[in-house]
Amino acid sequence: MNKKRKQNLKEARSLQIWNVIYDIIEVVVSLIAGFTANSSALIGWGLDSTIEVISAGTLGWRLHGEIKGLDERLVAKRKMTTMYVIAISFALICLFISYDSITKLMSQETASWSTTGIVILIVSLWVNPILIYYKRMYGHKLDSPALLADAKDTFICLYQTVVVLIGLLLVKWLGWWWADPVAALLIVPYAAKEGWAAFIKARKIKDNEDIE
Template sequence: MKDQQREKNLKKGRNVQTFNIIYDSIEVGVSLVAGFSSGSSALIGWGLDSVVEVISGSTLWWRLNGELKDISEEKVKKRERITLFVIALSFLLISIFITYDSVLKLINKETPDWSTLGLTILLVSLVVNPFLIWYKYKYGKRLNSKELIADSKDTFVCLYQTIAVLGGILAVHFLDWWWADPAAALLIVPYALKEGWEAYNNGKKVKAQ
């Protein structure tokens, strides 16, 4: 019989993921519209990061829901492993796209237009993401869930990128630093690669258990 406290934490963790998926889906739509209309590589990269967060968040919801439905421990471990590998792949795809798009913008010296829509969603995310990070980490610790903790780091990457993108947009608009937008996007790559590698290694450890 499932421990009642663990079941309670699983439900709360699943609820956090549900909210995360809904919010990130909104973030995707708004940021990509703003990014493509303004020509901002940082906003586009940030929007694609949110696409990846929706995918990894949905995979993690699937893993937590599986345990709540009393599937076997073997199947839970399988879902945990898949989730960690999805998170790792997510970080890799983010890094590749951001690097390609940003370097291209730097070479072509492309300057993005001002985007009030982009600025608005960035400011909202500055408020929302710290709460998501806290609750994901909190329930990741309570459940001893490596994948939930890894997902909290994924959201931290999004928060870090939000600050960088916001700084880049403001620098382009107020200081005429044409290079600030793609440079801001590139700041996220080293951290994303590091966390992706860590999630991948954690996935291998789960497989070996």
């Protein structure tokens, strides 16, 4: 491995570490704010961010493995396990968000205003574009489909942030009580799609590597 690639790998790994640290803060703050305000959208967004933590952490681990020259078959086996965990996590998130949102739509529950929730959403609107930029940059430098895919996931997270923020503001400014659970439900199709994709990837890894 040449010196330049190794340096890029280390910098990309550091990026993923910072990504994990921020996502953990995002998860904790959004879930506390979501449960306090009874906001399906904030809770769903926070739960979805837990997948970002798993994804970023796994990618950082994979980059570390390349730096250390870890056995490729062992990397593949761990990647397969992680994909299964992500798939199951997404399935559970879809079930929870769907049940919570539909229940609130039927009972016409209104989410309370959450200044903390709004703040973390606005911060994410600034942080995510920065993460996307650097993930794409290192993805191209390292010719890494995984980093480029992770940048795409972060972009989708940015979209979700906008949707949830709009939902909360509509509840506050226009009194549209249904905007919060509807914003949460908009997360479900993405979560279902990504969960299925993770399951398919796990199966392909198993088939290609003949992992028992």
